[in-house]
Amino acid sequence: MTTQSTDGPTRTAATSAAPWVPRGADLPTLAAAAASCAGCGLHQLADTRTVFGEGPPDARMALVGEQPGDIEDRRGRPFVGPAGKLLDRALHEAGLDRDQLYLTNAVKHFRYRRGAGPRRIHQTPDAAHVRACRPWLAAELNLIRPAIVVILGATAGQAIIGPSFRVTRMRGQLLPGPPGSGAQLLATLHPSAVLRVDPPGRDAAFAGLVADLAKAATALAAVTAQEPPSTTSPTSA
């Protein structure tokens, strides 16, 4: 692997993924097109790839995180690293089946900086990266039309709700999606934030994540019983 910083070009080159997003495409076609996206400078990072969302195209709940981590980037799948394993446990405790959910990220490339040796250290994507990558998220959600979108952490909240989003203030509340979307939003912590809590408080943080996901599960049961499929992406407002 080469050494490469995310400073410099990746801060200034972000524009938009829109030119790479094919119209009228299904999910596999979108995922294939995303593999060659150069919509922002993150595609220039050494040894990374686009990590697209995964899950059934008719999923009634979607979960949106920040960006793939080191392991997700190596494997090319979202939520398969330590945070993904914690999320799997939380989903199970909340009565949700991962196989029935669509999991994706607001930003599809792993932003990192080099640590000692080969270590790649996570860096939070800039607002410009989130903006640039948003057409992929909008395309995914437009196709899936989930009844519930779970927002995992601040970056996903900023991608879906906007810069006013604050996870500490808005978590655990059912929020309306854009008018006409038929979707509801529910924000909670990103599972990696739970992992960062020191052990004395980690159990409580995990329980909070489970409680929020259980609210999403309850809302899903209610919504799918009462509402027709949505017709507009929750990110289209």
Ligand code: SF4
């Ligand atoms: S982060 Fe998103 S917009 Fe940027 S290159 Fe990757 S897929 Fe394209």
